[in-house]
Every structure is written in C-alpha cells, then in structure tokens.
Amino acid sequence: MLHLTLKEILNLEQRYRASLINSVLGFKSVNLVGTKSTKGNTNLAIFNSFFHLGANPPLIGFIMRPDTVDRNTLNNILETKEYTVNHITEDFYKKAHQTSAGYPSDVSEFNAVGLTEEYKNGSHAPFVKESNVQLSIELKDKVNIEINGTIMIIGEIKDIYIPENSIKEDGYLDLSALGTITNNGLDSYLNTSKIDRLSYAKTDEPLNSL
Amino acid sequence: MLHLTLKEILNLEQRYRASLINSVLGFKSVNLVGTKSTKGNTNLAIFNSFFHLGANPPLIGFIMRPDTVDRNTLNNILETKEYTVNHITEDFYKKAHQTSAGYPSDVSEFNAVGLTEEYKNGSHAPFVKESNVQLSIELKDKVNIEINGTIMIIGEIKDIYIPENSIKEDGYLDLSALGTITNNGLDSYLNTSKIDRLSYAKTDEPLNSL
Numbered sequence: 001m002l003h004l005t006l007k008e009i010l011n012l013e014q015r016y017r018a019s020l021i022n023s024v025l026g027f028k029s030v031n032l033v034g035t036k037s038t039k040g041n042t043n044l045a046i047f048n049s050f051f052h053l054g055a056n057p058p059l060i061g062f063i064m065r066p067d068t069v070d071r072n073t074l075n076n077i078l079e080t081k082e083y084t085v086n087h088i089t090e091d092f093y094k095k096a097h098q099t100s101a102g103y104p105s106d107v108s109e110f111n112a113v114g115l116t117e118e119y120k121n122g123s124h125a126p127f128v129k130e131s132n133v134q135l136s137i138e139l140k141d142k143v144n145i146e147i148n149g150t151i152m153i154i155g156e157i158k159d160i161y162i163p164e165n166s167i168k169e170d171g172y173l174d175l176s177a178l179g180t181i182t183n184n185g186l187d188s189y190l191n192t193s194k195i196d197r198l199s200y201a202k203t204d205e206p207l208n209s210l
Numbered sequence: 211m212l213h214l215t216l217k218e219i220l221n222l223e224q225r226y227r228a229s230l231i232n233s234v235l236g237f238k239s240v241n242l243v244g245t246k247s248t249k250g251n252t253n254l255a256i257f258n259s260f261f262h263l264g265a266n267p268p269l270i271g272f273i274m275r276p277d278t279v280d281r282n283t284l285n286n287i288l289e290t291k292e293y294t295v296n297h298i299t300e301d302f303y304k305k306a307h308q309t310s311a312g313y314p315s316d317v318s319e320f321n322a323v324g325l326t327e328e329y330k331n332g333s334h335a336p337f338v339k340e341s342n343v344q345l346s347i348e349l350k351d352k353v354n355i356e357i358n359g360t361i362m363i364i365g366e367i368k369d370i371y372i373p374e375n376s377i378k379e380d381g382y383l384d385l386s387a388l389g390t391i392t393n394n395g396l397d398s399y400l401n402t403s404k405i406d407r408l409s410y411a412k413t414d415e416p417l418n419s420l
Contacts, residue, residue, distance in 0.1 A: 001344075002377070003331070004370040009268055012381070019381030021265035024345065024370060026297055027385060027392035027402060028262075029236030049261045051273055052238075054358040055231035058219055063261055063271075087236055090405055094417055101411035112413070121213070134211075135234065141357055147350055147364060148264040154357060160214040160234060167212070171222070171229030175237060175394045181405065182237035182392055184385045187420065188407040192237060195300055195391065197398040201311035203322070207304055210397065 023185040030183035032096055033062075034084040034110075034117075034126045035076035042117055042126050044099050044109035045073045048183045050085070058157040059140065060085070063150050072105050077153060081139040082124050086131035089179040093189045121159065132178050134161040172197070233395040240393035242306055243272075244294040244320075244327075244336045245286035252327055252336050254309050254319035255283045258393045260295070268367040269350065270295070273360050282315050287363060291349040292334050296341035299389040303399045305340075331369065342388050344371040382407070 009017060028048040036042045053059035064070045077083050088096045095113040103112050110117050116129035127134045137155035144151055166178055176192045184190060197210040219227060238258040246252045263269035274280045287293050298306045305323040313322050320327050326339035337344045347365035354361055376388055386402045394400060407420040 001371045002374050004372075006268070006366070006368045009367065009370070010266070014266070016381035017268075018265040020370075020377060020383060021268045021367070022262055023381075023383035023385060024268075024343065024367070024372075025260045025262060025270055025295070026239030026241060026343075026390050027237055029238055031236060049263075050235045051259045051261045051271075052232055052235060053259075053273060053355065053360055055228040056220070056224070057358070058216070058227075058231045058234075059358055060235055061261075061273075063263060085235070093405060094408065097408045098411050098417060101413045103413055133234065133236075141355075143353060143355070143362075145263065145351075145353070145364070148267070148269055150263055152353075152362070154355070156216070157219065157231070157234070158216045160219070160230075161211045162214075162234075164212050167230060171226035171233075172395050172398070173230060173233035174398075175233060176400060180236050182402060184402070184404075185382050187410070188382070188384075189405045190386060190402040191405055192392060192394070192400040192402050194394075195303060195399045195401055198304065198307045200397070201308050203311045203313055207308060 019185055027182045027184055027190070030088055030181070030189070032086040032088060032099065032128050032131065033073055034086060034128060035073050036080065036125050037076050038079055041106065042108045042110055043072045043076055044115065044128070045070060046096050046099050053154060059154060060137065060157065061152050061154050063152055065150055074151070077139055078142070080124055083137050083139070083155065084123070084125045084127045085135040085137055086128035087133040087178070087180045089132055090181055090191065092130050093181060097187065097189070127161070132163060133180060135159065229395055237392045237394055237400070240298055240391070240399070242296040242298060242309065242338050242341065243283055244296060244338060245283050246290065246335050247286050248289055251316065252318045252320055253282045253286055254325065254338070255280060256306050256309050263364060269364060270347065270367065271362050271364050273362055275360055284361065287349055288352070290334055293347050293349070293365065294333070294335045294337045295345040295347055296338035297343040297388070297390045299342055300391055300401065302340050303391060307397065307399070337371070342373060343390060345369065
C-alpha cells in the first residue's frame, strides 16, 4: 500500500490535497440547502457534510465555512432560523452542482441554475420542487469549531415530505429506490445498488438479511 | 407526497423513528474505528456519522453516544488520543456490521467477528488488515453537543494507507473502483456506480465531465 504521512499531506498542492482529503472518508450524503432572507432573497447551496445527531428529537448537523460562498446561506439561517434540506437525484445533479458557483449575493441560485422554489404549509424557506425527499429544519444551535474556524449548524427536523408508500413497515427508507444519489469527493455523483440489509446485531445470534 | 410533522415524528414507535430519521439525510460514509486501551485491550466499532471538517490541516469529525456500546471506543480514544478509521468493502460488511453487537468490554470485536489487527509504523491503535483504505487519526478536540448529550470527536489525519496508483493525478480517489461501500439507514450496505464527475462550477462557463 501507499503510505502518506501528515507531513507529506501538508506539502501537497492545495487543490490536490482538497480533492484527496474530501475523498478519504468515504461516500457522503449530498443535499441542497434552501434559505430565504427576511428581505425575500432566496439562496440554494449544495453541502456534503451532513450527519445524524439523534432521532428523538430528530436532530441533524452540517458544517459551514463562513469565509466562502456559504456566507449567504449562513446569514439567512441565522436571520430566519429556518432552512430546507433537499435530496438530489440523477435528473438534476448538474443543476445541483452548479449552485456551488460564486454567484453574486443578489442572484438566486434557483433562477441561475434552473431549479424551482416550492413553498408549503406556511414555510418561509424554499424547498426544491424537483427533489424527491424534502425536509424543513429549524435552527437549534450553532457551534464554532475553534480548531479551524468552521461552524456546525444543528437543526431539528420539523417536516418530512417523501413520496407516498416509500417508508417500509419498520421505518426504513430505501434511498436507492427513491433515486437519491451519493457523492465522492468534491465533484463526483453516484447511484447505488443494495448489497444487503442486515438484522440488528446480537452477540449470540447470526445476522439475517432483511 | 406524504407529509410527516415533528409532532407525528415524535409520536412514532422508537425503532421505527430511529430507522426513518437515520435514513432521511441520504447515504453515509461508514467506517470501522479501531482503538486500543493503555492496558492493551483492542476495540472495533462501526460508525456512520463521519464528516469532513477541513483539508489543511486534514481534520475529520464523527459523533458518539456516550451511553451506548460506543463507551469502550470513547474511553480508548480519550485515554490514548489515537484511533484508526478503516473503510469497509463488500468482502467483510457482515463482520463490520457484527461489531455493533453489545460485546462485554473484555472482548475484542476483532476476535469476536473475525477481523485482523494490523500495526505499522509504530501505531498504537490497530488498523483493520482487511480494509482497502486505512487512516490513523490523532484526537484534537472533543465537543459536547449540549442539545442531546452526544459528543463530537475531532481528529487530525496522521497517515493515509491506500492501494498503490489509486490516487488520480488531481488527488481524487475513485471509491467505487476501490470497493468502498456506502450505507443507508442503520443497517443497509450498498455498492455505487458513477453517474458523472463534474468540473469546478463557475458562473460563466458550462460544466464539463471530468
């Protein structure tokens, strides 16, 4: 195997290192975050740093970099305490990726890339109409990660919108069947195919396929 | 579409809710974390809450629940400041899943599930020999997430071990080609197939496939 030390990693060319380190943890969830300022300007941004924090209450986190194109999204979230998280499918992954371009703050990425704002049940933040799974989220906490100046945004799931009959009898969502895609590194999008679903692991029983 | 409100989510049966909320953010990176106590007891645990924090320096995070089977892994990390992160392939996903069973603290999951400890370049924490991509990590910070009592573990990548010739000329790692699998919910494992890799998005240029 090839061995790269920290010293060697730190000496890599910047974009090379960013690509490598963004790949090295494995596949990621990739979603579009929709926000709207109090003045009514909408914003749409792609993130791949989401993680599960807890199911009861339903809490999710993601990481933002305040010094980048995330700035509008961050400001809108802090201002309105509200955002949406929208899954990406193969039908519109190019439009989703294009939201990462550095548009001026008065340009809505919805218009710029050709995705459709959707509002329902009194939501202030826009959903992505083209998305198969949509979540509305309320900001609960903002944690400054001191070691590198990033920010962790913690939110509570207020609403889940999913296709009818897509939740299995035990609560499982088959994301492959729903068409949700995954992400490798900074710029690669992938479909998935199930190997197996396994029973709850116990010390004294063999695993079964579900 | 089906609409589930927070109130309805909170009223769901506990396991149903856990399965749903663990699926609803999309696919996740899933890895095995290897640790060893100062007394020499090894531990191996599966986690799917990893996220990228930064590339320079290379920092990664994941979420632990101190009141669960994570306890041994957490204690070892805090005690030794060292752990490994190991990708999972289709060859041993069942063994990886089986590490989540509630083994007594004097049992090494390496032995219990049949995976092989590997040590190299003076590492204290064990790698998983069967793994295609192995990282050694140094603990840098522990952040208590007050809202639900979880813990965010922040670490710096000290070493990367990957197959020879697997890094593309621009630093990209093709995880599908490497055999790394992804995860859906609490218990489902999947292969991936690339849809596309896209160029860096700019406001005034069309995207190209890389």
